[in-house]
Amino acid sequence: MSVAAVLDPYVSDWLNLLLRWLHVVAGIVWIGTSFYFAFLDNALLPPKQTQDAPEGVGGELWAVHGGGFYHVQKYRVAPEVLPDPLHWFKWEAYTTWLSGFALLIVLYYFDAEVYLVDRTVADIGANTAVGISLILLAAAWLVYDVLCRKLGENELLLALCITALVVATAYGTSELFSGRGAYLQVGAMLGTIMAGNVLFNIIPAQRELVAAKKAGRTPDSVPGLRARQRSIHNNYLTLPVVFTMISNHFPITFGHARGWLVLVAIMLIGAWIRLFFNLRRQGRTIWTILVTAGIAVVVLAIAIEPDEAPSAGSTAKTVAFAQVATIVEQRCATCHSAEPTDERFTTAPRGVVLDTAEQIAARADAIEQQAVSTRAMPLGNSTGMTQEERDLLGAWIRQGAAIK
DSSP: OOGGGSSOHHHHHHHHHHHHHHHHHHHHHHHHHHHHHHHHHHHOBOOOOOTTOOTTEEEEEEEEETTEEEEEEEESSOOSSOOSSOOOOOHHHHHHHHHHHHHHIIIIITTHHHHTOOTTTOOOOHHHHHHHHHHHHHHHHHHHHHHHHHHTTOHHHHHHHHHHHHHHHHHHHHTTSOHHHHHHHHHHHHHHHHHHHIIIIIHHHHHHHHHHHHHTSOOOHHHHHHHHHHHHHHHHHHHHHHHHHHGGGOHHHHTSTTHHHHHHHHHHHHHHHHHHHHHHHTTOOOHHHHHHHHHHHHHHHHHTOOOOSOOTTOOOSOOOHHHHHHHHHHHTTTTSSSSOOSTTOSSOGGGOOOOSHHHHHHTHHHHIIIIIISOOOSGGGTTOOOHHHHHHHHHHHHTTOOOO
16 A cells, blocks of 8 residues: 555645745755855955964955945864854754655655656556665765765766766666656755765764864864865755756656756756856856856757657547547546545645636646646656547647637
8 A cells, every 4th residue: 555645635735835845945044055155165365464363264255245244264274262152054954854855755755656656657656666765865875975985086086976876866767756756856865965965074074173173182184175075066966956856847857758868967057057156256257167058058958849740649630629628537637626536636736727628728738748748747647648648639739729
């Protein structure tokens, strides 16, 4: 029996709302903090050697914000006396991961038959899919951590191996899960790596630094160097992970026949854009990075544009609306109705109702994109829409979506 039956739909909606809200807010704080400290590290200037300059300061920065001036200084190791309070930045990362994992459970594990499983992709059960997902989350961190420890001194080789890991994961999950499920799984794995970096490397390195200062000894440099490397990795993974967080709204990406390749391309573009801003803060503004990123986006958009030509199995005959109405009633309106018969929904998803001829005709373009071009609907093809039915819908839409 699937875990999908555990949650009441109304309870699920509220958990979705609250957890998503928390996840987004925590993510904004974590990403904002990460970006800010990356900016500081890249924008610090050598301190002015004045009589009042503190000993041990390696860089400083002046900024104006909110009606006031700020003077930030970074010490090469540590100040003579540790300040109190000393602010740590860790719960932003932990809260983001915990809320994201809880959201993954509520949406994709408790409702795996709809969101995670697509039996036209792989004939696996909901519980099997959930088990695979959990194993992959743990494996992502373990494999990544081993790669960093073994290849940490060779940045180029390490970057190539991590990229290969992402590509293999994108392809493998596309062969196991639904399109949207595969995208979210890859994002969750990368998010787990990022949170793991904070928990197992960055925060322990900071603890070592504080403990060494309190004990009056020279801190071990290895944890600090490792933490810096992992922090840089997190910086470049941020934009790819954020894309996976919003990808479920864009079936033109995950619904493509080679959706895994689309995901890899968008992630690489995101990391490339991040490089531009990192270099810019170091005083190196390389506009060709942004230009090539823009060109890549345009090329990708052209490459994955849905083909409006009828498929080989589509009909050339005029499709009567009665045929379309039957398909919509059986395959779509179980969810998209003023009174859904699918027990997973108390209201029509996103307010889309397909009960009348006028409502169906008004949504013709959306039906073409969601059910015909990208095959993103029905969710997990839970109602069993056939390719012949998709072809009939497409033919009706191309003929003008007439209802008389």
